Amino acid sequence: MLLPQSLWALVTLLWLSVPSVRAQTTPVSLSFNTPVTLTGRNFSTTSTPLLFSLPSPSSPEVTVSLALVFVSNSSSAQVVPGPTGGADVYEVILSGLGLGNFTFELQTGITGVLAVYGGSAADSLEIGVSQGTTPLHAPLADVPFFGDSTANEALLFSPPFLPPTPAPQPTYPNYTLPLANTSLPSPPATQNTPNFTLFLAPLSARLTALPQTACAVRAGVTNDPRAARSAQVLAEQLWLRDSQGWRREWLVGQLTPLTNYSVYAIQDGTRLSGPLYFTTKSGDVVLVPTRTRVALLPDHGYAVPLPVPPARALVYDATNLPDSLATPLLGYLTNFTTSLLTTACDCAGCQTAYRHWLCSISFPRCGEFPQTESTSKQGEQEQPLTVPLPALVSQPSGMTPRNAALGNVSDYTALLPCLETCQAVDRACPIFLGFRCPLPDFTASASYGVGYIDSADGDVQGGGIPGVAQDQWGNVLCNAS
Structure with missing residues (x-):
């Protein structure tokens, strides 16, 4: 099901010391652009998930920790999103980076609900909600x-x-x-x-x-x-x-x-x-x-x-x-x-x-x-196989x-x-x-570094090895500063 861009969930694992949070049946309200960190609570039972209500009207974003995360935009106030699924209930799938994102639209008058299951007392959850096209926890495309x-x-x-x-x-x-x-x-x-x-x-x-x-x-x-x-x-x-x-x-x-x-x-x-x-x-x-x-x-x-x-x-x-x-x-x-x-x-x-x-x-x-x-x-540091x-x-x-x-x-x-x-x-x-x-x-x-950015014969722009003066792996091949 293809849904409009509005709701994201980021899942991370931390080791922090903050007050514990108890599971509840009344959702905790989240505010836009204010991340909330939760830890010290064992969410291993699926009968009492941690619930959060998402801001209205239609464009929120979310951030949490290694656990099972479900969201719902159901019009029924009785729906608690969870592993059993149901109408308008969706699971947030994690990527290899520990980042899970999901998008859905909230109609006027309907409050979205996010539920967290699983994890342990050693885990930490950070949840953030925001509006717009960029999620609150979206990684930056450029490195330092x-x-x-x-x-x-x-x-x-x-x-x-x-x-x-x-x-x-x-x-x-x-x-x-x-x-x-x-x-x-x-x-x-x-x-x-x-x-x-x-x-x-x-x-x-x-x-x-x-x-x-x-x-x-x-x-x-x-x-x-x-x-x-x-x-x-x-x-x-x-x-x-x-x-x-x-x-x-x-x-x-x-x-x-x-x-x-x-x-x-x-x-x-x-x-x-x-x-x-x-x-x-x-x-x-x-x-x-x-x-x-x-x-x-x-x-x-x-x-x-x-x-x-x-x-x-x-x-x-x-x-x-x-x-x-x-x-x-x-x-x-x-x-x-x-x-x-x-x-x-x-x-x-x-x-x-x-x-x-x-x-x-x-x-x-x-x-x-x-x-x-x-x-x-x-330590472990993967980098290109061929570095001149x-x-x-x-x-x-x-x-x-x-x-x-x-x-x-x-x-x-x-x-x-x-x-x-x-x-x-x-x-x-x-x-x-x-x-x-x-x-x-x-x-x-x-007197110059040759063949790193452009090809060694000068015929191909960007055709050198590796094509840049320095890379993110710490290899500085010639001085472009």
């Missing part, structure tokens, strides 16, 4: 984003939630472009910003073995000492990282070197995003996750071979980025913009692509060669650096920029500028 890590810190992002405001394009007769060190965009208003909470734990905590629902993951982190003590959010903010839109950004500390982590973000307390995986680096060198809050570098945040920031700062920003690094870049971008404006063109995309490329080659990203299987695996080696190049101390202002006083390993970062400039900019990239079939691999 991994910025980078050091031995003890990581830079993590929520999924994008708000598209950026389109940048103004130069038009006749006022062909102007942003300054090299232009102002940063203002964050969105609070009412347009969902509430994201970060949850992460070592892979050995086995969060992925739990039902993949917000309440199960939240309880798994909160109640597991291995998870609860594993990390601390040092700073967070809203950040327009790229063209995908605004995200919430977290700088996380107190991590363990050479450890695999699983990461989740929960939106508004009920909607789960994840898992994302990453591995911390070794403690061989001191790396700093550079969230350079400088308009010159709007979308760059990763580990770079710089000394620890001065005055106990957590990261480099506009107040402590050395002038020896920022001043030359401002000069390069200013001169490039001046050349670009010698002709009337719709060239804002050219300046943006050049800025991104300039920052990528001027601030090398630190990487590490993959660890052995025994060292890097602390990342574009890494050893940088011994004393070697001439790509950016002379950085110097090179200690050994480190550089993750090369993706060739597509250079090719984006070549495509976006007028030919008279003379900007060219090395050919992928010849010299490009000496």
Whole structure:
């Protein structure tokens, strides 16, 4: 029977300590967009189910735990939905994620009823009702984003939630472009910003073995000492990282070197995003996750071979980025913009692509060669069978650096920029500028990662292996930031 979109049930297993709930014959009323968590009650008898009445008029949604769940939109006040079935009684079927959803329509004057059977006193039920096309507990389609890590810190992002405001394009007769060190965009208003909470734990905590629902993951982190003590959010903010839109950004500390982590973000307390995986680096060198809050570098945040920031700062920003690094870049971008404006063109995309490329080659990203299987695996983590080696190049101390202002006083390993970062400039900019990239079939691999995003011969867009610069399994193959 095909029914309209209105009622959903999410089923999860938790281990919480909240007051017990007794079975009853009078349904408990549920309110829209207010999840209710129940635990400590053994629902193993089918004679006294836990009953809930659903809000009127016609579009509710629901969330519960591992048990038998039935719903009814019968006009008879005597109908208690249950395993014996009957007219207008339906069972909510669970998916492998621990999520069950169901849809039906309520007529005016009829109260829907939800009944829960089975389960044990150790189980927990979370029930939520909402209106509209999106269930209260629907998982998010996008996973969190991994910025980078050091031995003890990581830079993590929520999924994008708000598209950026389109940048103004130069038009006749006022062909102007942003300054090299232009102002940063203002964050969105609070009412347009969902509430994201970060949850992460070592892979050995086995969060992925739990039902993949917000309440199960939240309880798994909160109640597991291995998870609860594993990390601390040092700073967070809203950040327009790229063209995908605004995200919430977290700088996380107190991590363990050479450890695999699983990461989740929960939106508004009920909607789960994840898992994302990453591995911390070794403690061989001191790396700093550079969230350079400088308009010159709007979308760059990763580990770079710089000394620890001065005055106990957590990261480099506009107040402590050395002038020896920022001043030359401002000069390069200013001169490039001046050349670009010698002709009337719709060239804002050219300046943006050049800025991104300039920052990528001027601030090398630190990487590490993959660890052995025994060292890097602390839990079950499925990932693609074929993962190519990342574009890494050893940088011994004393070697001439790509950016002379950085110097090179200690050994480190550089993750090369993706060739597509250079090719984006070549495509976006007028030919008279003379900007060219090395050919992928010849010299490009000496200074760029080749064949990861586009095919190695450059003929097929997105035809590389695996087709992206990094994936949700923690494989970062070339620097696209």
